[in-house]
Amino acid sequence: MTDQSGREPEQRLPARRPPSEAAPAARFSAPESAHPPELSPERAAKIVSQSASARWVGFLVVCVTILFMTIYYFYEVGAPLGLSTPRLDAQAEVQQVTAIERGYNIYQANCARCHGPQGEGTGGGYIGPVLNDQMKLFDHLNARYLKNVLTAGGRYVCGSASSLMPVWADTNGGPLNYRQIDELIAFLRAPSTQEYIQRNPELNEPVIGDDGKVKTFRGWVDPAFKPDPAATAVPACWAGTAGGETPAPGESLPPDTVILEITAEGIAFDVKELEAPAGVAFGIHFTNKDSGVGGHDVDIELADRTKVADNAVLQDAGEVTYVIPPLEAGTYTFICSIHPIAAMTGTLTVK
Numbered sequence: 001m002t003d004q005s006g007r008e009p010e011q012r013l014p015a016r017r018p019p020s021e022a023a024p025a026a027r028f029s030a031p032e033s034a035h036p037p038e039l040s041p042e043r044a045a046k047i048v049s050q051s052a053s054a055r056w057v058g059f060l061v062v063c064v065t066i067l068f069m070t071i072y073y074f075y076e077v078g079a080p081l082g083l084s085t086p087r088l089d090a091q092a093e094v095q096q097v098t099a100i101e102r103g104y105n106i107y108q109a110n111c112a113r114c115h116g117p118q119g120e121g122t123g124g125g126y127i128g129p130v131l132n133d134q135m136k137l138f139d140h141l142n143a144r145y146l147k148n149v150l151t152a153g154g155r156y157v158c159g160s161a162s163s164l165m166p167v168w169a170d171t172n173g174g175p176l177n178y179r180q181i182d183e184l185i186a187f188l189r190a191p192s193t194q195e196y197i198q199r200n201p202e203l204n205e206p207v208i209g210d211d212g213k214v215k216t217f218r219g220w221v222d223p224a225f226k227p228d229p230a231a232t233a234v235p236a237c238w239a240g241t242a243g244g245e246t247p248a249p250g251e252s253l254p255p256d257t258v259i260l261e262i263t264a265e266g267i268a269f270d271v272k273e274l275e276a277p278a279g280v281a282f283g284i285h286f287t288n289k290d291s292g293v294g295g296h297d298v299d300i301e302l303a304d305r306t307k308v309a310d311n312a313v314l315q316d317a318g319e320v321t322y323v324i325p326p327l328e329a330g331t332y333t334f335i336c337s338i339h340p341i342a343a344m345t346g347t348l349t350v351k
Helices: 042-076 087-110 136-139 143-152 178-188
Strands: 196-199 214-216 257-265 275-277 282-288 297-303 305-310 318-324 330-335 345-350
Touching: 087 178, 087 196, 143 178, 257 275, 318 330
Parallel strands: 257 282, 275 345
Antiparallel strands: 196 214, 282 318, 297 305, 297 330, 330 345
16 A cells, blocks of 8 residues: 555556466476386386385284283293292292291391290290290281281280380380381291392301301291190290190199299299208299289209209289299209299209
């Protein structure tokens, strides 16, 4: 449009373009060289050959993929007829072995001082109850029970907050995290049919003994163990005899038999010195005034810790008279097998 002033409206219309010639048709058509000649038999055969090769390549790719997936499937779940072990099961077994070996170190560092290196407990002169007894492992010390005890402490076992068994789980203020608790339980439940390697807890390297061989250990659980049908079930608060058996009642003593008196209170004996006649049976009247501490007893030992009288444990407050067989003249030790400490140890002189 024009913007010149003084012109009529007709004169403000766009200016007309000058006439031009039409574009040649060749401008909109491809050159002859761009048009391919007719399809020759040779080119048709080549196209068919290339198409067949592509299909064969695709077929081979599909076959290889199916073969790989089939092999991987049986690698994961195991070959039929038990020809191979499933990878997940094999890995789970490796992880279980690792957990048991770590749990062994946790046990030795934290539990062996009370329960003994082999779980022998009171039978080996330690203050904690026996753990390696097959009856307890079969009927009592299952994974759930052990986790509850380690989490809540001895009060879970005997219902007493004054129990000597401490809390171990860090969720309740103990020193062990959930993984260490699981590893400790794995060791306590490890089978005796398998051998494991002792490893340095800091380096995780096998421990070499003085003979130059790698040190090993075995679990405690006998997979083939079956309890005697007449055996007594293991009670929840128990530290006594192996096999879960109830101690037989003691034999009676003649009226003129010497009876010694011992009282346990506050995890201590009230006497440190006792005398008894040599060559004749005598009795020990034992009064236990403690409850919820794992129990007390009075055993008689030689200087080399050999027991000459292994008496039943009183779990709670009560009284019992132990019958002691005739002893030769000499000096013996009377001791509580549950708490073999100085406060519960004394000297028995037989003459």
